[in-house]
Amino acid sequence: MSATTHGLGCGVVLGLVIVLFLQQVGSLDLSDLVPALEYLIVGALIGGILGALIGWALGRAYLSHQAASEATAPSK
Amino acid sequence: MRPSRERARKSIFAGALLVLAVALLLVNIPTQGRSSSGSSFVLQTGAGTSYIVTWNGNDVSSYSTVSAARSIDFTQSVTLEYNWSGTAPVTISDARLQMYYFGFAMSTRDQIVTNPVAKASGSIPLTWTPISINYVLEGAYRLTASFLAPNGTTMFSENFYVRGNAPLGFVALVPIVLLLIAIYEVYGILRSGRYAAIGRKPSAPPPAAPPASPATEPTAPTEAAEGGSTPPSEPSPPASGGSS
Numbered sequence: 185m186s187a188t189t190h191g192l193g194c195g196v197v198l199g200l201v202i203v204l205f206l207q208q209v210g211s212l213d214l215s216d217l218v219p220a221l222e223y224l225i226v227g228a229l230i231g232g233i234l235g236a237l238i239g240w241a242l243g244r245a246y247l248s249h250q251a252a253s254e255a256t257a258p259s260k
Numbered sequence: 261m262r263p264s265r266e267r268a269r270k271s272i273f274a275g276a277l278l279v280l281a282v283a284l285l286l287v288n289i290p291t292q293g294r295s296s297s298g299s300s301f302v303l304q305t306g307a308g309t310s311y312i313v314t315w316n317g318n319d320v321s322s323y324s325t326v327s328a329a330r331s332i333d334f335t336q337s338v339t340l341e342y343n344w345s346g347t348a349p350v351t352i353s354d355a356r357l358q359m360y361y362f363g364f365a366m367s368t369r370d371q372i373v374t375n376p377v378a379k380a381s382g383s384i385p386l387t388w389t390p391i392s393i394n395y396v397l398e399g400a401y402r403l404t405a406s407f408l409a410p411n412g413t414t415m416f417s418e419n420f421y422v423r424g425n426a427p428l429g430f431v432a433l434v435p436i437v438l439l440l441i442a443i444y445e446v447y448g449i450l451r452s453g454r455y456a457a458i459g460r461k462p463s464a465p466p467p468a469a470p471p472a473s474p475a476t477e478p479t480a481p482t483e484a485a486e487g488g489s490t491p492p493s494e495p496s497p498p499a500s501g502g503s504s
Contacts, residue, residue, distance in 0.1 A: 187456040194448040208435040215402030217363030242453030
């Protein structure tokens with residue numbers, strides 16, 4: 185599993201949870217099936233895209249940081 | 261390694277396209293297929309009969325949108341009054357209140373009239389205490405108040421919205437669980453950078469193979485093979501008579 189796919193998975197779950205949470209605080213109506221499914225799919229889609237982007241960026245940052253620390257480490 | 265990565269990329273792209281297509285299809289569902297939120301409908305009414313449902317004395321038609329939802333406490337009992345009046349007599353046998361979540365009736369309350377008779381006007385009181393969900397759910401919900409005829413047809417139906425508050429404001433189980441999941445997933449996203457090291461190829465060759473085994477070890481299977489019946493896992497038998 186790469187950083188991008190891990191971020192994607194977390195983002196999808198987060199998008200779904202945010203939609204359900206907004207209903208619980210009274211900001212969203214999920215009484216009818218069709219708009220409720222639309223909200224969930226759109227939330228999962230946006231969350232997945234944002235999560236994948238964040239995961240990709242964090243993965244690159246982590247790898248570059250690791251490479252830099254390996255290069256500066258004293259050779260044994 | 262590279263073809264598998266390209267295959268994974270293609271499958272992710274295909275999955276994203278599929279999700280997008282489903283979302284577009286759902287958005288393009290005709291409006292008549294959607295439920296009529298916040299509106300009333302009459303299937304069969306007597307001529308000039310008007311129906312009014314009141315919630316603790318207030319007409320529920322004023323709560324027809326989510327933004328105008330009536331704020332309620334799930335632990336408190338409410339009284340709904342189902343009134344109808346007109347010139348032609350109608351027979352109402354059941355006053356029904358339903359609460360919807362994802363299109364399904366989460367809660368149904370019926371006030372059945374015993375021996376209903378046709379009347380030009382009438383009133384059916386209905387009391388409802390949604391205490392069974394007060395520690396589980398909160399938020400905005402659509403309720404439907406219906407007048408039913410003895411044969412089961414809906415004479416009149418009206419949708420309205422309520423905003424249920426949990427006891428002490430924020431003690432319902434579902435929002436707390438959702439909040440915990442959201443915090444965990446945000447933490448997961450912030451830690452996702454470390455997963456980049458898992459799929460990475462090591463830059464240096466792997467460490468050398470473990471130290472070579474003793475030189476006598478490779479000869480052991482041949483000795484065992486010569487022995488015939490001796491299994492390879494067993495230690496080689498001591499040399500008998502050949503020790504001199």
